[in-house]
Amino acid sequence: MTRIDSTPAPSTEAVTVHAAGAAQGSWWRDAVIYQVYPRSFADSNGDGVGDLPGITAHLDHLVELGVDALWLSPFYRSPQKDAGYDVADYRDVDPLFGTLEDFDVLLEAAHARGVRVVVDLVPNHTSDQHVWFQAALAADEGSPERGRYLFREGRGAGGEEPPNNWQSIFGGPAWTRTTRADGTPGQWYLHLFDSSQPDLDWSNPEVRAEFEDVLRFWLDRGVDGFRVDVAHGMVKADGLPDWDGHVAMVDGADGDGTDAVNGSGNSGPMFDQDGVHEIYRAWRRILDEYDGDRAMVAEAWVEPLSRLARYVRPDEMHQAFNFSFLVAGWDAARLRGVVESSFRANDAVGAPTTWVLSNHDVVRHASRLGLAEPENRPNGLFATDPQPDAELGLRRARAASLLMLGLPGSSYVYQGEELGLPEHTTLEDVVRQDPAFFRTGGAEAGRDGCRIPMPWEAHSPAYGFSPDGAAWLPQPSSYAAHAADVERATVGSTFDLYRTALRLRKAEALGTGDLAWLGVFADDPHVVALRNRDVVVLANLGDAPVALPAGAEVLVASGELTDEAGAAAVPSDTTVWYRA
Numbered sequence: 001m002t003r004i005d006s007t008p009a010p011s012t013e014a015v016t017v018h019a020a021g022a023a024q025g026s027w028w029r030d031a032v033i034y035q036v037y038p039r040s041f042a043d044s045n046g047d048g049v050g051d052l053p054g055i056t057a058h059l060d061h062l063v064e065l066g067v068d069a070l071w072l073s074p075f076y077r078s079p080q081k082d083a084g085y086d087v088a089d090y091r092d093v094d095p096l097f098g099t100l101e102d103f104d105v106l107l108e109a110a111h112a113r114g115v116r117v118v119v120d121l122v123p124n125h126t127s128d129q130h131v132w133f134q135a136a137l138a139a140d141e142g143s144p145e146r147g148r149y150l151f152r153e154g155r156g157a158g159g160e161e162p163p164n165n166w167q168s169i170f171g172g173p174a175w176t177r178t179t180r181a182d183g184t185p186g187q188w189y190l191h192l193f194d195s196s197q198p199d200l201d202w203s204n205p206e207v208r209a210e211f212e213d214v215l216r217f218w219l220d221r222g223v224d225g226f227r228v229d230v231a232h233g234m235v236k237a238d239g240l241p242d243w244d245g246h247v248a249m250v251d252g253a254d255g256d257g258t259d260a261v262n263g264s265g266n267s268g269p270m271f272d273q274d275g276v277h278e279i280y281r282a283w284r285r286i287l288d289e290y291d292g293d294r295a296m297v298a299e300a301w302v303e304p305l306s307r308l309a310r311y312v313r314p315d316e317m318h319q320a321f322n323f324s325f326l327v328a329g330w331d332a333a334r335l336r337g338v339v340e341s342s343f344r345a346n347d348a349v350g351a352p353t354t355w356v357l358s359n360h361d362v363v364r365h366a367s368r369l370g371l372a373e374p375e376n377r378p379n380g381l382f383a384t385d386p387q388p389d390a391e392l393g394l395r396r397a398r399a400a401s402l403l404m405l406g407l408p409g410s411s412y413v414y415q416g417e418e419l420g421l422p423e424h425t426t427l428e429d430v431v432r433q434d435p436a437f438f439r440t441g442g443a444e445a446g447r448d449g450c451r452i453p454m455p456w457e458a459h460s461p462a463y464g465f466s467p468d469g470a471a472w473l474p475q476p477s478s479y480a481a482h483a484a485d486v487e488r489a490t491v492g493s494t495f496d497l498y499r500t501a502l503r504l505r506k507a508e509a510l511g512t513g514d515l516a517w518l519g520v521f522a523d524d525p526h527v528v529a530l531r532n533r534d535v536v537v538l539a540n541l542g543d544a545p546v547a548l549p550a551g552a553e554v555l556v557a558s559g560e561l562t563d564e565a566g567a568a569a570v571p572s573d574t575t576v577w578y579r580a
C-alpha cells in the first residue's frame with residue numbers, strides 16, 4: 001500500500017496552472033449548466049415523449065440541485081428523424097413538445113427561480129421538410145432556391161457518382177441524389193448527417209440573414225443564450241475537395257490532452273474552416289445589442305485545444321464544449337494534461353474553460369468509466385458487447401464529477417447524471433431510433449442508450465416519467481434505485497453528492513477560482529490533486545488509499561473515506577474536497 005502520511009501544505013508546494021481574476025464578471029464564466037433533453041425529461045400529457053410543460057413541472061428539482069442555467073436540446077418543429085436536430089421551422093415549437101406559449105411559461109418560471117435558459121441552434125443543416133428544402137427540390141438546377149443548400153452535379157458520365165467522397169458522420173455517403181419531376185435522376189445534395197438533414201450553403205447571404213433573424217426571434221423572447229450545433233461545420237472548403245479522413249461524433253479532441261497538432265486544424269475540408277469565425281463575430285454583435293449578458297456556446301469537435309480557443313476569442317462565442325476532457329478517460333496524467341492545455345488555450349484568449357463528462361451523444365460516464373478501457377468511446381453499446389462494471393462505473397463517475405465540479409470554469413451536467421444514471425446497454429434493436437444505428441447497417445448501436453426517459457418516482461409506472469407509464473424508449477429496471485424521489489431523500493446518494501458539491505462550489509467561489517497542482521502529486525500516475533482557492537480537490541484513481549494530511553477538514557467526498565492507522569484516507573476511485 002502506498003501511504004502518503006505527510007501531504008505538504010498546498011500553498012508552499014503548488015504549481016500554478018490558472019490564476020483567478022480573468023474569470024470574473026459574467027454569469028457564464030462559472031455557471032453550472034444543466035442539459036435538458038426534452039424528449040426524455042418529463043412527459044406531461046402521456047404520449048410517452050417528454051414536453052415543455054413537463055420541464056416546467058420539474059424545475060424545482062433543478063433549483064434544489066443548484067444549477068445556474070438550463071440548456072434545452074431542440075424542441076422546434078421537426079419530423080424528429082434525428083430527435084429534433086432536424087429542424088423544419090426554427091421559430092415554432094413542435095406539437096410533440098407543446099406550444100410557443102408553453103415555452104414562454106417555462107422561460108418565465110425558470111427566470112422566476114433564478115435559472116437561465118439556453119436554447120439549441122442548429123445552423124449547419126435544416127430538415128428536408130423545411131420550406132426552403134422543399135422549394136429547392138421543386139426548383140430548377142442553378143435556381144436561387146437550390147442556392148441555399150449544397151446541390152452539385154454527380155461525377156461520372158451520367159452523374160451517377162457522388163460529387164465527392166465525403167462520408168456522413170452517421171455512416172454511408174454524405175450525398176443523396178435527387179429525382180427530377182420527370183423521374184430522371186438529378187443533382188446530389190450534401191448532408192454531413194442523415195439524408196433528412198441537408199447542409200445549408202453559408203456562403204449565401206440569405207442563409208446568414210435568416211439565422212440572424214432566428215437569433216433575434218429567440219433573444220426577443222428572452223432566452224439567455226444559444227448552444228450552437230456543429231459550430232465548426234458551416235463553412236466548407238472551396239471546391240468541396242475529396243478527403244479520406246474519418247470524423248466521428250464528439251471527435252476532434254487531442255488524443256493525449258496535449259496540443260499535438262500545432263496551429264492548424266486537421267479535421268478535413270468540411271470542418272473548422274476559417275470562414276466560420278466571421279459568422280460568429282456577426283452573431284456576437286447581435287447578442288451584444290441585447291441586455292442581460294446573453295451567451296453562446298460552441299459545439300465544435302476541433303483539435304487541438306488552441307485551435308478550439310479561436311471560437312471563444314473576445315468577439316466570438318463565449319464558451320466551447322471541452323470534449324478533450326470528456327474523452328480523457330480515467331487516467332491521472334491524461335486528465336492533468338487536458339486541464340493544463342485547456343487553461344493554456346482559453347486563458348490566452350480570456351475565455352472561461354468548460355468541463356463536460358456526458359451528453360446526449362455519448363455513452364453516459366457512469367457506464368463509460370466502468371468499461372475495461374474507459375477512454376474508449378463506443379458509439380453506444382449492444383447487449384452482446386462486453387458490459388460495463390456498473391458498480392465501478394458509478395464509483396468512478398461520482399469521483400470524476402466531483403473532480404470536474406471542483407475546477408474553475410463552467411461545467412455542464414447532462415440530465416440524469418446527478419442521479420448516477422447508467423447507460424441502457426441492453427436495448428433491443430427493434431426499439432432503437434438513432435439514425436446512426438440505421439445508417440451503419442446496425443454496426444453501431446448509436447445514442448439511444450444515453451437518452452432513456454428520466455426516472456422521477458421509484459414506484460410509479462415508467463418511474464414517474466409520464467402519467468400513464470408510456471415512454472418512447474424502455475427504461476431498465478436498474479433505474480428504480482436511481483429515481484429522483486429516492487435519491488433526493490437519501491444522504492450520500494449521487495443527487496446528494498451533486499447538491500452538496502454545487503452548494504460548496506458556490507460558497508467557496510470555486511468556479512471563479514484558481515488552480516495549482518499539489519507539488520507532491522504533480523506527476524503522480526494515480527492521483528490528480530489541485531488547490532482551488534482554499535480548497536484541495538484530490539482524486540485517487542489508483543488502487544492504494546491516499547492518506548489526508550493531519551487536520552484536513554473534509555468538505556465532501558464521492559465515497560466513504562477509510563481509516564488508515566488513525567488517519568483519514570481516500571480510497572480507490574474516490575475524490576475528496578478538503579480544506580488543509
Ligand code: NOJ
Binds near residue numbers: 086193
Ligand atoms: C450534434 C448533436 O449533438 C447531435 O445530437 C446531432 O445528431 C448532430 N449534431 C447533428 O445535428
